[in-house]
Amino acid sequence: MRFRLTLLLACSAASGLAAQAAGKFPPDSLVNVKVIPRGTPLTQVIGTMRNYTSALGARCQYCHVGREGLPLEEFDFASDEKRTKLVARQMMQMVQEINRRLDTMPTSDSAGLQVTCGTCHRGLNRPVPLSALMEQVASASGADSAVRAYKALRERYYGGDTYNFKEPSLNIAAFRLGRASRFAEAFALLDLNETLFPRSSGMYVFRGNIKLMQGDTLAAAKAYREAVRLDPANEEAKGRLRNIGQQP
Numbered sequence: 001m002r003f004r005l006t007l008l009l010a011c012s013a014a015s016g017l018a019a020q021a022a023g024k025f026p027p028d029s030l031v032n033v034k035v036i037p038r039g040t041p042l043t044q045v046i047g048t049m050r051n052y053t054s055a056l057g058a059r060c061q062y063c064h065v066g067r068e069g070l071p072l073e074e075f076d077f078a079s080d081e082k083r084t085k086l087v088a089r090q091m092m093q094m095v096q097e098i099n100r101r102l103d104t105m106p107t108s109d110s111a112g113l114q115v116t117c118g119t120c121h122r123g124l125n126r127p128v129p130l131s132a133l134m135e136q137v138a139s140a141s142g143a144d145s146a147v148r149a150y151k152a153l154r155e156r157y158y159g160g161d162t163y164n165f166k167e168p169s170l171n172i173a174a175f176r177l178g179r180a181s182r183f184a185e186a187f188a189l190l191d192l193n194e195t196l197f198p199r200s201s202g203m204y205v206f207r208g209n210i211k212l213m214q215g216d217t218l219a220a221a222k223a224y225r226e227a228v229r230l231d232p233a234n235e236e237a238k239g240r241l242r243n244i245g246q247q248p
């Protein structure tokens, strides 16, 4: 018995964790789990894994060694070769920690809410908000690419909770681009936003703010006045006009 154990250890050390490759699916037992308790039934583990794929909008091979089209028997699920699997393991621990802490909250509902991968990821492997994504694309590839990217994302994701297609996303992206002196990109995004949300008073305040960053006080005043014309109750626009010495 003792000999067999030593042999087993020696074998797994020599062949590494690749021992499970080319096995069967679902496997008979768990090999290299550090967060999932060892005794967890395999069907439950696979269920958890399927949840990861939908939460992250990714396939098994995003984290595991294996290829599209290859049967799952050929995957090496125990291998820790992929960076994404290592990150996922950290994320699993993070989620456990969050939920442990949530359990100690004095919430009104004793059932409470649990955090899952989907709470943040919303179908994306990197849960970047639309405003940040548009800012990145515009800075890296320019206005035309950003406008094309936005339209493609809207086509694909509109109506889901992956990206927020309401008015603020492009306003915020434009504002940040303005702060980085990327004025052409900022105004291109505002123009696009205006086609989607015409007659928005708030958008003209953003326009004015970016014109000010550009040093164009006259154009800023014009934009703030347009904001007041569209919504006479827009106090922010009136305040900005006063700040630059103009009559609201």
Ligand code: HEC
Binding pocket: 027, 029, 030, 031, 032, 033, 034, 035, 036, 037, 045, 046, 049, 050, 052, 053, 056, 058, 059, 060, 061, 062, 063, 064, 072, 077, 078, 079, 084, 085, 086, 088, 089
């Ligand atoms: C987001 C990354 C991610 C995705 C996607 C993912 N997994 Fe996993 N998987 C992991 C991590 C991390 C572990 C190790 C968990 C631990 O250490 O407790 C694991 C462990 C496993 C194991 C146990 C391996 C062993 O050591 O015995 C199996 C089987 C498995 N996954 C199958 C799948 C299948 C099938 C899919 C696709 C439906 C999938 N996984 C998708 C991250 C992922």
Ligand code: HEC
Binding pocket: 052, 056, 084, 085, 087, 088, 091, 092, 095, 115, 116, 117, 118, 119, 120, 121, 125, 126, 127
């Ligand atoms: C509290 C929010 C949050 C939760 C919950 C969360 N994640 Fe993440 N995850 C992030 C953020 C933010 C990043 C991006 C980190 C970075 O900038 O690289 C990320 C990145 C990742 C990545 C790496 C993406 C890449 O390509 O670099 C993986 C894999 C991942 N998460 C898996 C998971 C899994 C699996 C779960 C559930 C067990 C989970 N995450 C739960 C916020 C979260």
